[in-house]
Amino acid sequence: MKFFVDTADIDDIRDLASTGLLDGVTTNPSLIMKAGRPIKEVIADICAAVDGPVSAEVAATDFDGMMAEAAVLTPIADNVTIKVPLTWDGLKACRALSQKGIGVNVTLCFSATQALLAAKAGATFISPFIGRIDDMGYDGMDLIGDIRAIYDNYDSISTEILAASVRSNNHVRDAAKLGADVATVPPDVLRKLANHPLTDKGLAAFLADWEKSGQSIM
Ligand code: E4P
Numbered sequence: 005m006k007f008f009v010d011t012a013d014i015d016d017i018r019d020l021a022s023t024g025l026l027d028g029v030t031t032n033p034s035l036i037m038k039a040g041r042p043i044k045e046v047i048a049d050i051c052a053a054v055d056g057p058v059s060a061e062v063a064a065t066d067f068d069g070m071m072a073e074a075a076v077l078t079p080i081a082d083n084v085t086i087k088v089p090l091t092w093d094g095l096k097a098c099r100a101l102s103q104k105g106i107g108v109n110v111t112l113c114f115s116a117t118q119a120l121l122a123a124k125a126g127a128t129f130i131s132p133f134i135g136r137i138d139d140m141g142y143d144g145m146d147l148i149g150d151i152r153a154i155y156d157n158y159d160s161i162s163t164e165i166l167a168a169s170v171r172s173n174n175h176v177r178d179a180a181k182l183g184a185d186v187a188t189v190p191p192d193v194l195r196k197l198a199n200h201p202l203t204d205k206g207l208a209a210f211l212a213d214w215e216k217s218g219q220s221i222m
Pocket of ligand 1: 010032131135136168169188
């Protein structure tokens with residue numbers, strides 16, 4: 005499974021990229037707003053910090069507007085992926101951009117049929133929003149499973165399932181079990197993936213014994 009970080013905070017991104025385990029970044033208008041800097045500057049900094057795809061989302065809602073904004077965002081760096089909403093205009097833009105060889109992340113996906121259309125439109129990534137479905141009292145993971153099952157029926161589909169709106173370690177575990185290709189994870193959740201209290205306890209005991217042994221490896 006590939007790990008993307010879902011943030012526009014350049015310090016968090018640089019820190020996580022230094023692990024060598026970060027495969028990409030997703031941003032959205034809310035995250036850009038939180039960053040408090042012009043989108044072109046933020047995306048340029050992120051693209052320079054990370055080798056993998058960096059999703060930059062359009063703000064226009066009509067086809068021509070999305071294409072015009074994509075024309076501004078795409079040249080920022082080779083690793084920019086254009087993020088479009090899952091609307092008919094978004095799907096049209098997805099098709100047009102993917103036909104030009106531009107990577108597209110279709111976002112705000114809440115149903116399997118939406119995901120099927122995004123694949124048909126040539127999306128590089130489809131972003132089902134797990135957490136927001138859970139918030140409505142349903143199980144977001146069902147959607148990941150449905151999309152995986154549908155995509156696996158068609159050899160012609162190469163769209164990657166990007167589990168989004170991830171809120172917990174369990175979301176990452178379950179999305180991986182169901183075969184999501186990518187999880188985009190907020191920085192705090194991403195850091196928690198490596199933590200376990202028994203790891204900390206075990207390490208403390210080993211270090212105490214090592215101290216008692218009086219040995220040194222160097
Ligand atoms: C994905 O690309 C979105 O930016 C993100 O995962 C949305 O998550 P949220 O529902 O926590 O805002």
